[in-house]
Amino acid sequence: MKVIILGKDGQLGQCLSEQFASAEHELHTTTYTTQLFAKSECDLSNFQQLHEMFLTQAPDVIVNAAAYTAVDAAEDNAQLADTLNHKAVSHLAKLCREFDSTLIHISTDYVFDGRGNTPYSESEPTGPQGVYGVTKLSGEHAVTASKCKHIIIRSAWIFSEHGSNFLKTMLRLGSDRENINVVNDQRGTPTYAQDLARAIISTLPYIASDNCPWGIYHYAGNSIVSWFEFAQQIFSSAKSLGLKTPEKVSAISTSEYPTPAPRPAFSALDSKLFTQTFAIEASDWRAAVNKTLAKIIQ
Numbered sequence: 001m002k003v004i005i006l007g008k009d010g011q012l013g014q015c016l017s018e019q020f021a022s023a024e025h026e027l028h029t030t031t032y033t034t035q036l037f038a039k040s041e042c043d044l045s046n047f048q049q050l051h052e053m054f055l056t057q058a059p060d061v062i063v064n065a066a067a068y069t070a071v072d073a074a075e076d077n078a079q080l081a082d083t084l085n086h087k088a089v090s091h092l093a094k095l096c097r098e099f100d101s102t103l104i105h106i107s108t109d110y111v112f113d114g115r116g117n118t119p120y121s122e123s124e125p126t127g128p129q130g131v132y133g134v135t136k137l138s139g140e141h142a143v144t145a146s147k148c149k150h151i152i153i154r155s156a157w158i159f160s161e162h163g164s165n166f167l168k169t170m171l172r173l174g175s176d177r178e179n180i181n182v183v184n185d186q187r188g189t190p191t192y193a194q195d196l197a198r199a200i201i202s203t204l205p206y207i208a209s210d211n212c213p214w215g216i217y218h219y220a221g222n223s224i225v226s227w228f229e230f231a232q233q234i235f236s237s238a239k240s241l242g243l244k245t246p247e248k249v250s251a252i253s254t255s256e257y258p259t260p261a262p263r264p265a266f267s268a269l270d271s272k273l274f275t276q277t278f279a280i281e282a283s284d285w286r287a288a289v290n291k292t293l294a295k296i297i298q
């Protein structure tokens with residue numbers, strides 16, 4: 001099977017690159033050939049370039065790890081966010097339908113309104129609060145409407161040793177501040193990007209066997225925390241590894257830390273459907289915090 005990954009320089013893209021380069025996925029009988037594209041090599045918003053990629057590469061599977069991911073900046077750049085997260089995804093899905101390729105598309109917990117208090121299942125109503133969530137939800141709808149073979153995976157609070165993410169922001173702040181305030185009234189399910197990459201790869205044998213249950217899935221962390229509790233876990237692990245941590249970490253409310261984009265108060269995802277369907281565990285994000293820190297200080 002020929003697998004193409006879009007967005008190879010993002011944090012998920014880098015994890016996918018590493019895992020495809022390792023032997024892990026060769027446990028399965030199918031051989032996977034991968035081709036990875038950075039934005040400079042295949043710009044999602046360049047529809048002609050996308051079309052040529054299908055013509056020249058004839059992919060069996062496309063993993064779309066590229067997106068406009070700047071949640072706050074999206075409020076002022078709604079058109080660009082919509083172009084990348086919706087219109088380009090719509091075009092990609094139509095190409096997948098035309099060329100009979102399977103699309104694995106990544107979406108977000110921010111498609112929910114956050115008024116729930118138990119982990120969201122795939123069938124629950126959506127209600128995005130900001131431009132980013134609205135455009136990602138439009139992208140999902142476009143994939144479904146295209147009738148291409150697809151798996152949409154909603155994930156949440158992604159962190160890793162690569163790119164920019166909350167864990168790395170906390171480490172940076174912790175290294176030069178003694179007091180840090182972190183929001184304690186938004187709760188979610190942190191997800192290690194390497195676990196998400198593994199989850200994506202776990203779907204390939206099902207796709208190869210033509211026995212894949214298409215649709216929307218959730219894949220995220222195995223327990224729920226607030227950003228404050230997530231930060232506490234990061235600093236506790238960092239301290240045990242001898243890294244500098246702040247003297248005091250204080251819990252604050254969202255109203256004390258206003259951001260341009262509203263965020264859901266509760267966006268934990270229930271990964272049960274995915275883990276049962278594709279026989280893989282939800283992300284053990286607490287263990288992954290240690291692994292990530294160890295890789296960062298290597």
Ligand SMILES: NC(=O)c1ccc[n+]([C@@H]2O[C@H](COP(=O)([O-])OP(=O)(O)OC[C@H]3O[C@@H](n4cnc5c(N)ncnc54)[C@H](OP(=O)(O)O)[C@@H]3O)[C@@H](O)[C@H]2O)c1
Nearest residue numbers: 007009010011012039043044066067069108155156157158
């Ligand atoms: N990060 C999270 O907490 C989170 C949570 C839930 C869901 N997600 C979803 O998970 C997926 C992966 O997120 P991530 O954290 O890995 O994002 P990321 O690190 O921001 O990576 C996004 C990638 O998209 C690329 N990109 C941007 N514009 C592009 C264009 N016009 N053409 C081609 N590529 C383009 C970027 O390239 P450059 O680096 O060159 O700009 C970057 O490599 C996204 O769909 C995101 O919506 C993320």
